[in-house]
Amino acid sequence: MIKVGILGATGYAGIEVVRLLTAHPEAEIVRVVSQSFVGQKISDVYQNLKGICDLCCTALDVDDIAGSCDLVFTALPHGASKTVIPSLYEKGLKIVDLSGDFRYNDPVVYEKWYGEPHSAPEVLKESVYGLCEIHRDEIKTHRLIGNPGCYTTCSIMGLAPLAAAKIVDTKNLIIDAKSGVTGAGRSASLPNIFCEVNESLKAYKVATHRHTSEIEQELSILSGEDIVLSFTPHLVPMQRGIFATCYANLTKKMTTGEVLDIYKEFYKSEEFVRIYDEGSLPEIKHVAGSNYVGIGVVVDPRLNRAVVVSCIDNLIKGAAGQAVQNMNLICGIDEGTGLRAAGMYL
Ligand SMILES: NC(=O)C1=CN([C@@H]2O[C@H](COP(=O)(O)OP(=O)(O)OC[C@H]3O[C@@H](n4cnc5c(N)ncnc54)[C@H](OP(=O)(O)O)[C@@H]3O)[C@@H](O)[C@H]2O)C=CC1
């Protein structure tokens, strides 16, 4: 059994890791770490876990964690992760970090988008970007994983086949993405309370959202060109889900069927990717509660433009599910273990 600790277990992403691991046959949760709920049972904080996981929350004590765990998930705010991870890494632990702190190949890019220097650039060098479908072989040989963001997983997976095939104009990519409110985490903030969000729809951080840099990093690697793109996030009144509509101008005349063939080939061995047949498109309901990505494509022949629709559950494929997928990879066990449940349609 892999002995696992979850730091930030009381947050929305952390508690999804806890929930998924309670049904994982090869992992045993030994520590649930919190800052506000030390001494309280995790099942008192989230009562759906009563009788399933009744561990008490402990404080963040590196020696205690290193002495009891083989692997930790750090589901902490960015900034907090880069403070604690160097000492955990030094102790030899395997680490899957759900924050933005270890997702970058270049600390200068991190500083530009996160507004402060990376305090552990040497440790950053040891990390790998944990988008399993794109970096599987590298992930298997590392023990520090920068688990991708929710918007980024959805957007990169939606555009990766086009970037890799080099059949799009890389200067004009546009991603219009929508998130459910759990994407903002559990701590209450005025713009995210029910009456502010319900029956409304808003764009935010237009042209400045930090996920832009993560998407650019990965699509640039795939295409072999420096990509700069437009990314506009929106908040929608649903609990879970990311829905990205991506617009890409094709550099040669292609039909929807031809573009879909490229997607089917690119993802042909991927258990968690569903490419929709021509004429159908994914919806949040098709992926919510699951580790699946749904991708559909329509080519607009008047503009020779591919419109790609990509959907995930932000807390699962966009966070905890992908983190467990990464754990499985770095621990050398079957990648889909504990992740094969269908989602919740209703
Ligand atoms: N929500 C989502 O859809 C996604 C989130 N992420 C990332 O996952 C991470 C967690 O996000 P999320 O679960 O949404 O956030 P939440 O606000 O819901 O949870 C944050 C967690 O971190 C703990 N925490 C907060 N500040 C500190 C600190 N300074 N030191 C130690 N622990 C701290 C909190 O502890 P306590 O409750 O005890 O106060 C809580 O357990 C973030 O980096 C986020 O960007 C990534 C992808 C998707």
Ligand SMILES: CC(=O)N[C@@H](CCC(=O)OP(=O)(O)O)C(=O)O
């Ligand atoms: C709806 C909402 O507020 N979403 C968050 C994304 C949170 C997240 O996933 O952050 P990381 O992936 O960078 O860890 C935001 O836009 O900041």
